[in-house]
Amino acid sequence: MGHTAARLTTNDPPAAEEILRQGIAQAGGPVALACSFSVEDVAVIDLATRAGLPLGVFAIDTGRLPEETYIVAETVSQRYGLSIEWYFPQAEAVQQLERQKGLFSFRESLENRHQCCAVRKVEPLRRALSGLSGWVTGMRRAQSVTRNDILPIEVDRAHDGLLKINPLCDWSERQLWDYAREQRIPIHKLHRQGYPSIGCAPCTRAVKEGEDVRAGRWWWENPEHKECGLHR
Template identity: 45%
Template sequence: MTAFDLSQTQTELQGKNPRSILKTALANFDNIAISFSGAEDVVLIDMALQIRKDVQVFTLDTGRLHPETYRFIEQVRKHYQIDIDVLTPNRDVLDAFVKQKGLFSFYQDGHKECCGIRKVEPLRRKLATLDAWITGQRKDQSLDTRSEIPEVQLDEAFSIADKPLIKFNPLLNWSSAQVWDYIEAYQVPYNPLHGQGFISIGCEPCTRPVLPNQHERAGRWWWEDATKKECGLHVGNVKQ
């Protein structure tokens, strides 16, 4: 970690293509992992395995995913012959939350508390064991929350004392069309829900298909303010 110059690397990677960013990430960090949930992340897995065969991959099982998503996770595991670390919520905390508030409290209270238990806490546990992680964030996914993120950054939300966490965003400058061009060209597996109008896929109760010409994040937490559509995994993106 001491040899990694974040400022210099940010300058070097500005505007670079995903493979260049991935090569830099994997060259600088052995203890690094790809966060996998959607189509973008499988593109990253596909690219990364061409660079290094021992890349760690993890995914979050909130307990509320679509059946198609669970089958998709298994499809990716078999297709690439890789281990996928499936992270689950703290059972005691989740049981107490559901007992007190039921299964659909987010429609009244907002998604923050539920996502905090089902997604953020398991992620925090995993990231505490890593030096760096790789995400599929793109600027055009949300101009409100993702337009200003860099190709590589200090993850201030998940860094802990004396252990900085570096976050790489290789697909930052790609469009959705570029992601899907890659998926088609290289026959990358993808969630079948994409063929049913779902673009950005999260938990089943909080995700719905989008209409033609709607933004891809419109189907996520549709009952809430459009400027706050982050679950907490990338909480640093939300402007205060």
């Protein structure tokens, strides 16, 4: 699509709202948030709503989400008057994977885990991004070693050069939760139970004191491997 990364017009870290505004303007077409209903993603929805920015919202139902994710999704939809566009993995691909490798193959090897994520997340994401000019994430650099070099606005070469907008990239954990409390945004129940990062139920656990925020995701793997393929 020929996008080039935006040059934000400030020497200081730009405000999240300004990143969103400039990213949407540069995309020049429809832009949507990939929403997992984490506190980060709901904060982005709240920011966009308050600023009156045109931002769609889509979510991927992997078939293994915790019940609490569906509960907060309904709350978010009602609070902000959103029509959330849900995407699902191809049924035949899921059936083939489970028949060939069982229900928990993702814990046997990194290759198997990547295959499961490819079926349940990556392929539905490609369909969700079709027709968009840009997409928005709630990623923050402070989350993990795999995210410490993300930019506010970047070109996503893995997804046909779409513009990728990361408005919260500079936010600390404290900034995030200060915003959540000040604006009283809906909070995923598992966040209150020690889950700072939430994905599929079998692949997510609460973190222990002193662990980083993504330690509970695929906890049997090394930190540098803890991405599912949505963000490369």
